[in-house]
Amino acid sequence: MDHILVAKNVTKTYGDFTALSNISLEIPENCIYGLLGPNGAGKTTFIRIINQITYQDKGEVLFNGSPLAPEHIAHIGYLPEERGLYKSMKVGEQALYLAQLKGLSKSEAKKRLKYWFDRLDIGDWWNKKIQELSKGMAQKIQFIVTVLHEPKLLIFDEPFSGFDPINANIIKDEILLLKEKGTSIIFSTHRMESVEELCEYIALIHKSEKILDGKLSDIKKAYKNNIFNVGLEIQQDGDTFVKTLEDKFQILSSSFDKEEKQLDFTIQLPSNQTAGVLAELSNQANINRFEETIPSANDIFIQTVNNKENDR
Amino acid sequence: MTGKLWLIIRREYLAKVRNKSFIIMTILSPLLIVGMIVLIAYLTKINDSEKRVISVLNESGFFDEQFKTSESMSYVHFKGLSLQEAKDSTSSLGYYGLLHLPKGADLEQVSKSAYLFTKDNPNTNVTQRLEGIFQKKLRQKRLENLGVSQGQFSDIEASFEINLATFDGEKSVKGINEIKAFIGGGFGYAIMMFIIIYGGFVMRSVIEEKTSRIIEVIISSVKPFQLMLGKIIGTSLAGITQFTIWIISASLLLFLVSLFLGIDLAAIATENPMVPGSMNGMGQFSAPPSTEMMLYAKEILNIPWFLLISSFLVYFILGYFIYSSIYAAIGAAVDNETDTQQFIFPIILPLMLAIYVGFFSVFSNPHGPIAVGFSLFPLTSPIVMLMRLPGGIGEGGVPLWQLLLSITLLIGTFFGIVWLAAKIYRVGILMYGKRPTYKELFKWLRY
Numbered sequence: 099m100d101h102i103l104v105a106k107n108v109t110k111t112y113g114d115f116t117a118l119s120n121i122s123l124e125i126p127e128n129c130i131y132g133l134l135g136p137n138g139a140g141k142t143t144f145i146r147i148i149n150q151i152t153y154q155d156k157g158e159v160l161f162n163g164s165p166l167a168p169e170h171i172a173h174i175g176y177l178p179e180e181r182g183l184y185k186s187m188k189v190g191e192q193a194l195y196l197a198q199l200k201g202l203s204k205s206e207a208k209k210r211l212k213y214w215f216d217r218l219d220i221g222d223w224w225n226k227k228i229q230e231l232s233k234g235m236a237q238k239i240q241f242i243v244t245v246l247h248e249p250k251l252l253i254f255d256e257p258f259s260g261f262d263p264i265n266a267n268i269i270k271d272e273i274l275l276l277k278e279k280g281t282s283i284i285f286s287t288h289r290m291e292s293v294e295e296l297c298e299y300i301a302l303i304h305k306s307e308k309i310l311d312g313k314l315s316d317i318k319k320a321y322k323n324n325i326f327n328v329g330l331e332i333q334q335d336g337d338t339f340v341k342t343l344e345d346k347f348q349i350l351s352s353s354f355d356k357e358e359k360q361l362d363f364t365i366q367l368p369s370n371q372t373a374g375v376l377a378e379l380s381n382q383a384n385i386n387r388f389e390e391t392i393p394s395a396n397d398i399f400i401q402t403v404n405n406k407e408n409d410r
Numbered sequence: 411m412t413g414k415l416w417l418i419i420r421r422e423y424l425a426k427v428r429n430k431s432f433i434i435m436t437i438l439s440p441l442l443i444v445g446m447i448v449l450i451a452y453l454t455k456i457n458d459s460e461k462r463v464i465s466v467l468n469e470s471g472f473f474d475e476q477f478k479t480s481e482s483m484s485y486v487h488f489k490g491l492s493l494q495e496a497k498d499s500t501s502s503l504g505y506y507g508l509l510h511l512p513k514g515a516d517l518e519q520v521s522k523s524a525y526l527f528t529k530d531n532p533n534t535n536v537t538q539r540l541e542g543i544f545q546k547k548l549r550q551k552r553l554e555n556l557g558v559s560q561g562q563f564s565d566i567e568a569s570f571e572i573n574l575a576t577f578d579g580e581k582s583v584k585g586i587n588e589i590k591a592f593i594g595g596g597f598g599y600a601i602m603m604f605i606i607i608y609g610g611f612v613m614r615s616v617i618e619e620k621t622s623r624i625i626e627v628i629i630s631s632v633k634p635f636q637l638m639l640g641k642i643i644g645t646s647l648a649g650i651t652q653f654t655i656w657i658i659s660a661s662l663l664l665f666l667v668s669l670f671l672g673i674d675l676a677a678i679a680t681e682n683p684m685v686p687g688s689m690n691g692m693g694q695f696s697a698p699p700s701t702e703m704m705l706y707a708k709e710i711l712n713i714p715w716f717l718l719i720s721s722f723l724v725y726f727i728l729g730y731f732i733y734s735s736i737y738a739a740i741g742a743a744v745d746n747e748t749d750t751q752q753f754i755f756p757i758i759l760p761l762m763l764a765i766y767v768g769f770f771s772v773f774s775n776p777h778g779p780i781a782v783g784f785s786l787f788p789l790t791s792p793i794v795m796l797m798r799l800p801g802g803i804g805e806g807g808v809p810l811w812q813l814l815l816s817i818t819l820l821i822g823t824f825f826g827i828v829w830l831a832a833k834i835y836r837v838g839i840l841m842y843g844k845r846p847t848y849k850e851l852f853k854w855l856r857y
Contacts (some may be wrong), residue, residue, distance in 0.1 A: 151629050171631060176627070176630040180623045182623030184425070184618075185618075186429070195417065195421055
């Protein structure tokens with residue numbers, strides 16, 4: 099598989115403070131890559147290195163196979179966490195300026211801006227100043243400016259902070275569309291819940307170190323612990339039924355609804371082989387639910403961090 | 411690369427010249443300046459035209475011809491009144507005062523017993539004038555007693571001015587050193603004003619980019635140094651535009667005003683009471699003989715204008731870049747303008763020092779040790795060296811090695827300061843929320 103970005107042993111210190119310690123990452127082409135970690139973990143420093151705003155002290159970063167160089171800037175789009183626009187400059191002029199700084203010609207930039215302004219319903223704002231705009235509108239313009247030069251790699255640092263839910267959805271759909279068109283996307287956030295639906299790959303950064311990375315589905319598989327949620331419709335008393343089960347299996351918790359004759363319980367299996375337990379259960383009751391519990395990114399994150407801390 | 415720099419310069423320039431307060435300042439300043447000049451001229455005129463009337467009660471028989479009405483004083487001679495009557499009529503007529511010369515045996519006695527009666531304490535101008543009249547008459551009388559005739563007396567009184575010449579034998583004129591230093595001082599002062607005004611603009615523009623949080627978007631496209639450079643150049647171009655408009659419109663306005671109102675502007679320049687002591691020399695050539703006028707004109711033409719203007723450009727560009735990059739670094743280090751004070755003072759200090767040292771030290775001795783030292787020291791040299799340069803280079807002027815050393819030091823400092831400022835700028839623009847100390851700024855240099 100081709101990688102849009104490869105970081106090898108990247109280290110960055112500010113004085114006595116280590117912002118990144120020996121980080122190695124491989125970001126595949128045409129995927130959404132989640133860069134996760136709490137505030138202050140070093141995500142933004144890493145992103146600034148990719149954008150050549152600051153430089154690593156040690157290590158190497160390859161963009162499309164070659165070491166990062168100034169000409170790559172035209173192929174990267176970056177929406178920083180701390181973002182804004184010139185308050186007293188007109189919207190259109192400002193967008194043109196920022197697009198030209200990314201290397202677009204004036205006419206090309208104008209054409210694409212018109213397309214995006216129509217697409218996101220900001221047509222009439224060309225000659226208004228930013229200070230006259232609502233915050234959501236300004237955020238949309240920032241998004242447009244980020245993607246306008248059709249970069250190969252898009253980097254979003256906390257993209258949804260500051261967006262209202264409706265605009266956040268619009269932007270999310272646009273990001274997914276861009277991915278479909280072949281763009282690689284890095285998505286940096288400390289809010290794990292937004293990761294699950296978007297990212298195919300993730301890396302966890304904690305206290306300047308990478309503690310986990312890989313394909314999200316693989317990670318989840320690795321973090322699965324063979325716990326299943328089961329729902330049964332039974333005729334006999336729930337408690338006695340559970341007691342008979344406990345002789346053979348490890349039951350973590352259970353609850354019985356007498357009126358509905360519904361028994362729900364979680365069960366810990368020794369492996370992910372379910373045939374035995376299913377055969378056993380279906381002999382005695384009607385199974386209406388049997389699902390594996392999959393750890394959320396948040397759970398994985400907390401678990402990994404805890405493991406890491408315990409190792410020390 | 412240069413394309414981006416050009417884009418930044420263009421944006422900074424347009425952002426500046428389209429700014430409402432900038433436009434207002436551009437239009438209003440010449441009006442204000444011309445208005446001030448006209449006002450000063452008008453007030454000076456009123457002030458001059460006020461005549462003081464002194465009534466004179468002369469019972470002595472001396473001083474009959476001495477109290478003659480002049481441009482600023484007029485005298486009314488009372489005859490046959492008693493002192494009390496004279497006092498009453500003086501005050502009822504609203505005159506400034508009454509000069510009483512009682513009967514006396516001789517001039518000395520009369521003078522000693524003469525009195526000036528006024529309502530309040532008299533103006534020193536008035537008393538000095540009156541005293542002058544007494545003194546002159548007394549001196550004449552005393553000399554007469556020693557056998558000096560009246561004709562001889564006026565010969566003695568004739569004023570004397572020393573003739574001046576350079577070693578080359580060329581005739582020179584008084585006050586020319588001051589004029590030269592003044593012209594150089596004008597250039598130096600322009601540099602200082604430009605640095606303070608437009609350096610401040612650069613700083614505020616950096617702060618604006620920081621507070622509006624656009625800075626990270628921009629520097630993901632261009633290098634911070636490019637942005638800083640573009641900002642400084644764009645702002646200075648806007649400044650040059652403004653200065654040019656000011657100079658052209660102010661001189662046009664002054665010309666029109668003096669044409670319509672008939673105010674003699676040259677007169678104000680020489681009568682301006684605010685000029686420092688050394689300017690008194692200039693006051694004397696308000697009506698010099700025409701041959702002297704020619705000498706002045708020759709001396710002014712003799713000023714090495716080409717040298718002066720070309721070194722002005724060199725010193726202006728280097729000095730402005732040094733200072734405005736410091737301003738940019740300060741803007742980057744802080745979050746808002748109120749935090750800038752502690753950092754700005756150390757920058758203004760050498761500028762002020764340069765101006766004061768220039769006016770006090772260079773005017774009196776353009777080649778003294780203080781003048782030489784400050785014209786070599788890079789943070790003051792743009793101003794002080796320009797004050798020395800109208801004297802020319804080489805013999806009688808600035809030694810060539812001093813000029814070259816000064817420019818070399820300035821260029822070295824230019825690279826050093828811009829490098830340091832760019833480092834602070836690069837780190838500072840991404841730091842939010844706290845006011846850094848000098849110690850922290852020093853740390854940033856190692857990032």
